[in-house]
Amino acid sequence: MKKPVALLFDVFGTCVDWRGSVAREVAAVAIAKGKRFDFFAFADAWRANYQPSMEVVRAGRRPYAPLDTLHRETLLTLLDKFELALSEPEIDDLNRAWHRLTPWPDTVEGLDRLKTRYLLSPLSNGNVRLLVDLARHAKLPWDAVLSTEVFKAYKPQPQTYLGACELFACAPGEVMMVAAHNNDLLAAQKLGLQTAFVSRPTEYGPHQKVDFAPEGEWTLVARDFVHLAESLGV
């Protein structure tokens, strides 16, 4: 194995715990309004529409719209379903819960170590502003903030992986995609990128059904980001 020059990271689930973070923000808002319901169910329902909402864009049935826009559309339906009445500024703020997600306990230490030798960037379906705010909030030490927004596409569309390699002036084989999701790695591998699987078995809470284990011939498999750093010699 030849060491990569740059590492690209999936973010939601791989770097940060979206489920616990979103549930906490929903809980704070709901309780302030005198409402109680299953806050994790709200977070799960929000996430459940993630792939369907992007698929409309990927299939060309609507023009590219950034994830903040897709998230807000889903949020409006959930506020209705969960009977939570919010003002427009409150809706905007709750939508930005995705800009304030909590990293997994090993994320920042692992990234800090990896940064001593490798170029690091997210390659996330989150839009640039979301990722910029998240990097500040979670102290993620990125060298650049690449979002699929830059390519007006969504992973796993090939131009997102290849576009990121091009912006790093790297051949695909010089770049390693890091993700907790086998399908993300498969798409990257097909294009020639190196791959690292990091298991995040609690991402979806008790409802998790996939991605407990590697399901492909990945370049590396790591228990967490600190283990990934050790595996990459830093």
Add this chain to the structure above:
Amino acid sequence: MKKPVALLFDVFGTCVDWRGSVAREVAAVAIAKGKRFDFFAFADAWRANYQPSMEVVRAGRRPYAPLDTLHRETLLTLLDKFELALSEPEIDDLNRAWHRLTPWPDTVEGLDRLKTRYLLSPLSNGNVRLLVDLARHAKLPWDAVLSTEVFKAYKPQPQTYLGACELFACAPGEVMMVAAHNNDLLAAQKLGLQTAFVSRPTEYGPHQKVDFAPEGEWTLVARDFVHLAESLGV
């Protein structure tokens, strides 16, 4: 004046001293080969072809090519003109002198202070990899690394300024362009961005002919980046 949300920085000349840095790298390479010539003249000649080489792209006479490519083409003609024979790896390395430029003495302190309240990014004609390497080298604390490469265009083409605002999810009036070049600010101002002029009167050495003083109605005029931070309340 309403405080901006994000600040975009021109880089070459505004944040870093390309002329002194490139002259030093050329000198080191030349002297190692037993050659002596006017190293600043080499740097000036390299930079002199900067606008003409981009203009071919802007005019649509060639497809977009990143600045590293344009720089390398110019470098080859200069090695010939200055009779400096280098190997391919030596040429590649000297071309990366533009990835290793020295910041002006006030740049990092000013940016560190500005970062406490504002989102910061370059908006440079340097390609992403150049800017990523430069950020590491010069310790520039960017939130994101926006390059005109992302838009396959070169400043002052309008889509570069507007595209950067869009990626920051900001209206143009929420973004301030910071540059030592009046023409860069004029292009940004026409599109509704706020503007800050920072004088860099030694950028072009003894040959500087323009940009000693502000030539437009800019939102702010600052002596240096620390003064800019003070003017913006941080």
